[in-house]
Every structure is written in C-alpha cells, then in structure tokens.
Amino acid sequence: MSTERRKPYPFDYIEPKWQAYWEAQQTFHTPNPGEPGFDPAKPKYFVLDMFPYPSGTGLHVGHPVGYLATDIIARYKKTRGFNVLHPMGWDAFGLPAEQYAIKTGQHPAVTTAQNVAGFKGQLQRIGLGYDWQREVNTTDPGYYRWTQWIFLQIYGSWFNPETQRAEPIATYKGDNPDSVRLAYVAEAAVNWCPELGTVLANEEVVDGKSEVGGFPVIRKPMRQWMLRITAYAQRLIDELEGLDWPIGIKLLQQNWIGRSEGAEVHFTVDGSGENITVFTTRPDTLYGATYMVLAPEHGLVDRIVTEEQLAEIEAYREKTARKSDLERTELAKEKSGVWTGAFAINPVNHERIPIWVADYVLLGYGTGAIMAVPAHDERDWEFARKFALPIREVVSETPRLGFSGESPCSAEPLECFVGEGYAVHSGPLDGLPTFDAKAEITRLLEAQGLGRKTINFKLRDWLFSRQRYWGEPFPIIWEDGQHRALRETELPLHPPELADFKPTGTGEPPLARAHDWVQYRPTHHERGTDRTSAVFPLPSLGVIEGAEMDGPVVTRETNTMPQWAGSCWYYLRYCDARNSERFVGREAESYWMKGPLPAAGSQSDPTATRLGTGGPSSADRAGSQSDPTATRLGTGGPSSVDRAGSQSDPTATQLGTDGPSSADRAVLGTGPRATQPSPGGVDLYVGGTEHAVLHLLYARFWHKVLYDLGHLSTPEPFQRLVNQGLMLGEDGQKMSKSRGNVINPDDVIAEYGADALRCYEMFMGSLEATKPWSMNGVEGVSRFLARVWRLAMEENQAGEWELSPAVVDIAPDKAQLKVIHATIKKVGEDIEALSFNTAISQMMIFVNTFTNANPRPRTALRTLLQVLNPFAPHLTEELWERLGFEEGDTRPLATEPWPVYDPALLIEDEIEMPIQVNGKVRDKIIVKKDATKEEIEAAARGSAKIAEWTAGKEIKKVVVVPGKLVNIVV
RNA sequence: GCCGGGGUGGCGAAAUUGGCAGACGCGCCAGACUUAGGAUCUGGUACCGCAAGGUGUAGGGGUUCGAGUCCCCUCCCCGGCACCA
Numbered sequence A: 001m002s003t004e005r006r007k008p009y010p011f012d013y014i015e016p017k018w019q020a021y022w023e024a025q026q027t028f029h030t031p032n033p034g035e036p037g038f039d040p041a042k043p044k045y046f047v048l049d050m051f052p053y054p055s056g057t058g059l060h061v062g063h064p065v066g067y068l069a070t071d072i073i074a075r076y077k078k079t080r081g082f083n084v085l086h087p088m089g090w091d092a093f094g095l096p097a098e099q100y101a102i103k104t105g106q107h108p109a110v111t112t113a114q115n116v117a118g119f120k121g122q123l124q125r126i127g128l129g130y131d132w133q134r135e136v137n138t139t140d141p142g143y144y145r146w147t148q149w150i151f152l153q154i155y156g157s158w159f160n161p162e163t164q165r166a167e168p169i170a171t172y173k174g175d176n177p178d179s180v181r182l183a184y185v186a187e188a189a190v191n192w193c194p195e196l197g198t199v200l201a202n203e204e205v206v207d208g209k210s211e212v213g214g215f216p217v218i219r220k221p222m223r224q225w226m227l228r229i230t231a232y233a234q235r236l237i238d239e240l241e242g243l244d245w246p247i248g249i250k251l252l253q254q255n256w257i258g259r260s261e262g263a264e265v266h267f268t269v270d271g272s273g274e275n276i277t278v279f280t281t282r283p284d285t286l287y288g289a290t291y292m293v294l295a296p297e298h299g300l301v302d303r304i305v306t307e308e309q310l311a312e313i314e315a316y317r318e319k320t321a322r323k324s325d326l327e328r329t330e331l332a333k334e335k336s337g338v339w340t341g342a343f344a345i346n347p348v349n350h351e352r353i354p355i356w357v358a359d360y361v362l363l364g365y366g367t368g369a370i371m372a373v374p375a376h377d378e379r380d381w382e383f384a385r386k387f388a389l390p391i392r393e394v395v396s397e398t399p400r401l402g403f404s405g406e407s408p409c410s411a412e413p414l415e416c417f418v419g420e421g422y423a424v425h426s427g428p429l430d431g432l433p434t435f436d437a438k439a440e441i442t443r444l445l446e447a448q449g450l451g452r453k454t455i456n457f458k459l460r461d462w463l464f465s466r467q468r469y470w471g472e473p474f475p476i477i478w479e480d481g482q483h484r485a486l487r488e489t490e491l492p493l494h495p496p497e498l499a500d501f502k503p504t505g506t507g508e509p510p511l512a513r514a515h516d517w518v519q520y521r522p523t524h525h526e527r528g529t530d531r532t533s534a535v536f537p538l539p540s541l542g543v544i545e546g547a548e549m550d551g552p553v554v555t556r557e558t559n560t561m562p563q564w565a566g567s568c569w570y571y572l573r574y575c576d577a578r579n580s581e582r583f584v585g586r587e588a589e590s591y592w593m594k595g596p597l598p599a600a601g602s603q604s605d606p607t608a609t610r611l612g613t614g615g616p617s618s619a620d621r622a623g624s625q626s627d628p629t630a631t632r633l634g635t636g637g638p639s640s641v642d643r644a645g646s647q648s649d650p651t652a653t654q655l656g657t658d659g660p661s662s663a664d665r666a667v668l669g670t671g672p673r674a675t676q677p678s679p680g681g682v683d684l685y686v687g688g689t690e691h692a693v694l695h696l697l698y699a700r701f702w703h704k705v706l707y708d709l710g711h712l713s714t715p716e717p718f719q720r721l722v723n724q725g726l727m728l729g730e731d732g733q734k735m736s737k738s739r740g741n742v743i744n745p746d747d748v749i750a751e752y753g754a755d756a757l758r759c760y761e762m763f764m765g766s767l768e769a770t771k772p773w774s775m776n777g778v779e780g781v782s783r784f785l786a787r788v789w790r791l792a793m794e795e796n797q798a799g800e801w802e803l804s805p806a807v808v809d810i811a812p813d814k815a816q817l818k819v820i821h822a823t824i825k826k827v828g829e830d831i832e833a834l835s836f837n838t839a840i841s842q843m844m845i846f847v848n849t850f851t852n853a854n855p856r857p858r859t860a861l862r863t864l865l866q867v868l869n870p871f872a873p874h875l876t877e878e879l880w881e882r883l884g885f886e887e888g889d890t891r892p893l894a895t896e897p898w899p900v901y902d903p904a905l906l907i908e909d910e911i912e913m914p915i916q917v918n919g920k921v922r923d924k925i926i927v928k929k930d931a932t933k934e935e936i937e938a939a940a941r942g943s944a945k946i947a948e949w950t951a952g953k954e955i956k957k958v959v960v961v962p963g964k965l966v967n968i969v970v
Numbered sequence B: 001g002c003c004g005g006g007g008u009g010g011c012g013a014a015a016u017u018g019g020c021a022g023a024c025g026c027g028c029c030a031g032a033c034u035u036a037g038g039a040u041c042u043g044g045u046a047c048c049g050c051a052a053g054g055u056g057u058a059g060g061g062g063u064u065c066g067a068g069u070c071c072c073c074u075c076c077c078c079g080g081c082a083c084c085a
Helices: A011-025 A064-079 A095-104 A108-125 A141-155 A229-238 A247-257 A283-288 A307-322 A325-333 A378-387 A434-447 A570-574 A586-593 A600-604 A606-611 A619-625 A639-648 A650-656 A660-668 A695-708 A745-752 A754-763 A775-792 A814-832 A836-851 A858-868 A873-882 A933-941 A944-950
Strands: A044-049 A083-085 A157-160 A165-168 A183-193 A198-200 A218-227 A259-269 A275-280 A291-294 A338-345 A352-357 A369-372 A451-457 A476-479 A482-485 A554-556 A684-687 A721-723 A793-795 A801-803 A910-917 A920-928 A957-961 A965-969
Touching: A011 A108, A011 A754, A011 A873, A044 A064, A044 A570, A044 A586, A064 A083, A064 A684, A064 A754, A064 A814, A095 A108, A108 A745, A141 A157, A141 A183, A141 A695, A165 A695, A198 A218, A229 A247, A229 A259, A229 A451, A229 A695, A247 A695, A259 A283, A259 A434, A275 A283, A275 A291, A275 A369, A283 A434, A307 A338, A307 A352, A369 A378, A434 A451, A570 A586, A745 A754, A745 A775, A754 A775, A754 A836, A754 A873, A775 A793, A775 A836, A775 A858, A775 A873, A814 A836, A814 A858, A836 A858, A858 A873, A910 A933, A910 A944, A920 A933, A920 A944, A933 A944, A933 A957, A933 A965
Parallel strands: A044 A083, A044 A684, A291 A352, A684 A721, A910 A965
Antiparallel strands: A157 A165, A183 A198, A183 A218, A259 A275, A259 A338, A259 A451, A291 A369, A338 A352, A476 A482, A476 A554, A793 A801, A910 A920, A957 A965
C-alpha cells in the first residue's frame, strides 16, 4: 500500500480530544433525584441498550448500530431539556464468557475483566455518551448480591390464583409451601447438553441443539431448580397489549406462551379403575374419537398395558427415549406407535376405543394424552391410516340434516377436514355450528363431571439451574434434604475459588468440587430462618443471648444461575447503580421507571414552552408515537377505524366486528379496549430480535414478581421496544470470522474517524432493516463531514486549518433561511421517528446549499452544528468551539438547547403545481399559495401545453387538489 | 405447514391522509481547477427512443380522476415457530 492517505479533516486529533473532555467534565453524567445538579423541573427519558456479553473477539460494526441510535436519541433529548438516563454495562456471567475462558486457559474473572476493558475502549472510541458512573457488571459481587436477593424474593413467594399475583409465601394457607413457591426443585426430563456439561432452558435449545455452540441436546431426568413462569402466562400475554413493541415481537411472545382454549375430558380405562384426562381444543369432535394416544413417557402406560403388549411397548419406549430431540423432529414425518392392549370408554357414547402409545404425543403439552379424531386432525388422520384405525366424520363443512340416525361408521370420509363446520353423527350436537357445539358439549361434560373448560399454555416453567462455574451461586442451603434460603445479611454469596472450573460432564456442578465451600456451618444468628416467610428476619432479631455459636454442618446448593439472571433486572440497577442498601432505591426507581405524564405534548418538548416559539413542532409527534394504542396487537384490517369506533362509540364494536374473527380476538386477548394509561418503564429499549422470547420474557416475568411484591412501581419493564436490523458483511452475508467478512469498528475509525462511522451506520438505511456494509458508503459520508468542516475551515499556505474568511456575521438570505429552518424541523422530527438516514440526507442538502455560498452566515453554520451534533459529536464540538461563542451559549455543544424553527419561513408564497391530463403530468404551473380551486383550474386550463393535449377532446372532469396537483380527465 | 417482515435504478435507499416515483449517498459519464489526482468544485445519470413520445415500484387482476401506497390471487427472499392435540 502507498503512503498514508491525507485526512480530509483532523478527526484523529479532534476525536480523542472531545472524548477526554466529556470524560473529564462528566458531560453525560445524570444525577438522580436528590443529588447535586438534579433538576426536578425537567421530564425524564430512560433510553436503554441491550448490554453486551464482553466476548474476547470484541465488537464488530454491527454491534454499534443500536448503540448509535440510542446515543443520538439520548443526546437529542438532552438538548430538548430532558433528564436523560443512558447507561451501559456488561452481561458477563454465562456460557460465552466461560467457554472463552476455558479456551484460553484463564480464569473467567480474568478474561472477563480484559474483555470488559476491550469493549469499553471500543465504545468510548465511537464517542458514545454513556453515564459511566452507572456502569454495571453482572459478575460484580455488588451486583450479583442483588441478583441473589431477587432470587430469594422469588423463592419466598407464591402466585395466588385468587389475586392473580405473587404474594409472600406466608399468605399461603396450604400445608406444603414448597409445592407453590415461584422457585422450586423438581425432577424433570430436562435438556441436557453433554458437550456443554449443563442443562439448558427450553428457550436455549434450537432445533435440538444448544443455542450456544450448536451442540446436541438430549432429554435426561434430573433434579433441577425451576421458576414458575407459567403462573404468569396469562398476564404475560395480556400485559403485552399496552406496550409499544414491534408487532412481530409481541406475536413471537404470544406464540411462545401459546395459549389455547379448550376442554379437559375424562376417559375411563376399560376394566381398570384408571382415568385418562385429555386436553382438546375441539371438544365438539368428541363423538369422532376412535382411539386414544398416550405419550411414551406417560406414567399411566405401565399401569394399563396388557401382558401381551408389554414387550412391544417397552421396546418402543426405549427406542423413543434414545432419540434426541433433534432425531425426534427429523423423524416426525413418519408416524409410529404401539397399541397398549387396553381400551378406554368414550364418556359420551360409551364406545370402547383402543389406547395407543405414540411419540407424536408429547408429555410436555396438555396432559400428555389425547383423544384421537382422525377425521378432523391431520396427525390423527395420518396415524389412523397407517394403523388402519377407524375414521368417523363428525363435522361437516356444510349443514346437513337428518344424519343422526345413520350408522356412524358407514361413510368414512375421503379426506381430513380440520376446519369449522356443523356437527354430524354427534348425538345432541347434531346440526350445531362448531362454535356452539364446543360450548354445548363442554356444558354437558361439566354437568356430568366428565370434563371442564380449560385453558392450556405451551409455556413451560423456566429451568433455572446450570452445572457451570461462571454464574451466580444459589443463595440456598440444604439441611436434612430440605432447601432453605440464606439470609439477606449473608449476601452476596461468592462462588468458591476453584482451580478447575470446567464442567464435570457428569451433571454434577463444578462447585461441588469446592468441598470446604459446600460444607457450610451457619453461625448462631444465621440459623433459624423461617422457611415459610418471604420476609427474611432482620439482623437485629438474630442475636440471641447465650445461643450456641456453631450449628450443624449443612451443604450449599452447587448449581449456578443461568446467563439470563443478571440481565433480568440490570435496567433497574442502572437507576441507582451504587446503592448498597437496596437493589434499587425507591425514589430512583419510581423516577426513572414511571410512565409519561398525561399531557404528552407539553412534556415531550419542555424547551418549546420555555422559549415560547416552538409552536406545533416535532415534539407532538413524539407524543403520538408512544400512544400505546397505536401498536395494539392483532387488529388486522383498518385498525384506526375500529380503534376510533371502540373509543367513541361502544356499540360500533359490537356491530362492526361480527363473525369468526371476534372469537379469535377474544382468544388472543386483543379485542378492542379503551386506551389504558401507560404502564411506564424504560422509555426506549433498542436491541436485536434474538432476545424476543428469552431475555425479554424472563425480564418481564421477574419484573412482575418484584412489582407484585411491592418493590417496583410499574408492572412492565420496557414501554417501547425497537429492534435494530442485522448488519451484513460487504458480501451480503452474515458477518462471521469463518467468512472473513467481519469489519472492526476500530479499523474504520482509524481510517475515517468515529464521526464517519457513526454517520455511515445511521445513513445506510432504516434502523430496523438488515443491510450490507459498504466501505464506499463510509467514504461518501466521510466526504460529507469533510464538507461540513470546510464550510467553516480552510487550509492556509502552511497546511494548517484556520477559520475560513468566508464565514461572517451576516443574515442568511431568504432561500438560506428556508433551508436552515426546514433542516431544523426535519432533523428533529426524523430523530423522534428514529429515521436517522433521512435526517442525514436533509443535512447533506443543507451542506450542498451552503458549499458555494460566499460569504457564509455564521449563524447558519452554528445551526447546522447543533442539529448535526447528535450524529457527529466530535466534529461539531470542535467547530462550535472554533466558530466562537455567542452570549448565552453553553459549552460544550452537547448541552446547548436544540434550535427552534419558525414555521412561517417554511411557507412559500408561490408553489409549483403539476397539471395532469388523464393522470399523466403534462405541464407545471406556478400559483399563489392561497389560490382558490377556481383560480388554479383557470390557470391550468390556460396552459398552452394543456390546450394541446386536450385539443379536440371533451373535458369530462377536472380534479383540483390545492397544494398538490390538477388532473384533467378527457 | 403456520405466523411475521419484505420485493422500488448498476448499488445502499427515499416517497404524511392514495396526489410529480427514485430525495440523499455510492458508482458511472462529462467538464472546471491543476505539474499531478484515488483531492476539490460544476453538470448529467430509471429504462427504451435521434426526437416527439412511450414504459416503469416482483407478476396478474381490481377499486379510483389518480395506486409503490388500498383490495383479491400468484411467485420469490428473510426471520420465527414447527407433531402444541
């Protein structure tokens, strides 16, 4: 390569200078309520990034996309007079960090510290304006102390079905509190990953492989800690509604939780006292049940299998057990199963139907048993065809009368019909449409104690323990086979020092190797924790005169918590990161997490009222964007119409949403509702879609538990969520080391500067879109920044940059004023709308306009620097300083109020209007801005070109849209 | 299979309630300034056509004075779920 290219402007000097200045001045530190410098008159804005795992490989250019979006918003909101909370931290526990440590042969604490330093350096070189005083690290004892504390809150509570919320376990009146705790130990078939040496949550298993590393996962029965997230299933669905999240993410969560309405039906096993309960969403097809299927692992199989069938059943069960989840899905195409030899009695028609075992029925869903209705279920159909089981039609697509008397199996249907229709061959249900048939059969079953209406969820309880070293130890000890909580005063519980922290591979956690740590002898005041109390005894209650000093030796829990534990609440810790008394101070929490005030318009633009000239500006849009009704779920079709209807006229809803869709809506819980007050929470959360059902679901769950227990002021953590798109490599492929297409931001910064990196990433397309990297694109944006620089600066004979003599204190002309004010308006509005690419293009138009202006009005340049500042903070700070300060200016530019535009300057006296003939533009005319329809039409008819085009034809119609166009129809 | 999101120049992309398709940038072409240009500035650049003009937003149909935008059907790409009873 040739010599180093000349820098188009001295970013290599400017950028470190201003980064050091911000650090020294703590420009982006935001005080909490009650702290020095806090201004209670300002509204708050909490803008959050998904904090990274500090991996060893560092950031690539895809990571900062979201960080840049939030940085621009944060800087902008600050200039609009908000108290902005914009923090960063490290999700440093968990598999990636530990895998890296094992690979490099170092202790994870060492590699984590190195990686954090590396990441932080990279983020700072990009010029991100975080409040580093609030930095958190999940592996810091001062942090995980509270993660453990929150776990104990969960452990110490239960979900009261009466109140539909978590309550201290003391309010539970049953005799076995351990059966209802939100954190409990259970023996269950779990996802065991031999390669990683740990169990994994369902959410961490993708296509039968571990999400981290892609290793095979098998089912294995193990004793594990579980969190009872299923108790919150309904609320986790319902309370999505008020959130301003992408519809896709809401649906993803909804589908993951998987609510379905149906019925439980009890069948008896012929000749034994046993019962089989099934779950079905189609109780109306009960008369068409011609056999039953149990999951291979179902406990009843052993009790009902006949002697003749025993060997075959055992063989089948063993074969199924050996299959990994992956094999089981791969082999899903071909149905398999074995008859148990037993029969069940259909409760409604008392028919004797065979009971089979087949692996297409899953133990984990419903009751692990089904009634099979082959005529109306694809899977049952396939199975029945393969094993020659009877198929009976009980739903007809069209109404048919007089079928009841017919022999039930006389007409075997030719194909499987899964839709809704009308009941046939179904006794009392005959003729009823499916919807009514479901209701009727459920009523009949309930009346006879044969079944009941039920709601079933796909969501499973959260498998919360891991057999790994690098995670939070459980604050739990075991005594006489019973678990109990450590006291609050014993936290944090540090992990033991271990020379060998690799997984054991046997399922026993590595912490078990630390014998001295595991053997635990509580001192007198640590004993006697009341296991039924959620509130741990205060230390002052613990000291009892003359009590024994040493208790019996007990053992510690040796599992650790999963990666997600720390990330479930980090946003709360940011609110009060240094609090050593509480996980977050009450005042700080309620200040930063509270919802917006009712008057959205006034609060989102405090500067407008102060300066009194803002008018109906961009800020009003911000208000409407965060309107919680705007992104309601499930409103297919003209949502604005039925929204209006539901609010202003309750009857409109009833009339307007007839038909099957209303039922679906009810199921989803998304029917029209009145606008709810904002649930509050983080004002803007930006991150990738990969956390749609992991972090975002877990965090909501923890948040709700803490809210129920009175520790938090809002029921939801994240009010508004935006997903940034994926950054592809220059070859259009996903960036990866193996493809060799990874771009390191440090290299881009070295060549073009951080401001160019920032502006390019924001200019390349919409925030949410997937987009490929292009170095040529960076070059283009770099040129734009250099042009900005040269608007103010020029090079002298000695090759030094000095203030350009073209910059003088004159008033901009009319055309310039229009560009200036249009730019203020558009950039502000575009930032509010997260449309950063169009904001930058407007600033390019500004620069193009002024590039050849000589002289150049100083005020114009100053305005440009103000609106460009959130995007290119280093360059603009430098020029702001060099252009000199005016009275009333603050420094740095980062704290200067956002400029105010004058709408009057944007209105043209005369406007150009296209004239169409039959929809095609044929001429353009200039008319006064307030010209009447008649005047415009007359002018259009007066055009010579139009006369040509309409010559000899009859003008049938003239459409005049003032301010837009004229269309003449001939 | 089901559920989302998409498909606009050579490329990245713009386009309030339906109202001049392609803003802005890259690339390319030409010019200016220059010892020089991988610097800078100016102009041009959807496609076909010398032009007048015609054609164009994945494809087909529809509504409308007017459709990238609304409705119906089809195709393709990306993401998610996937025997969920």
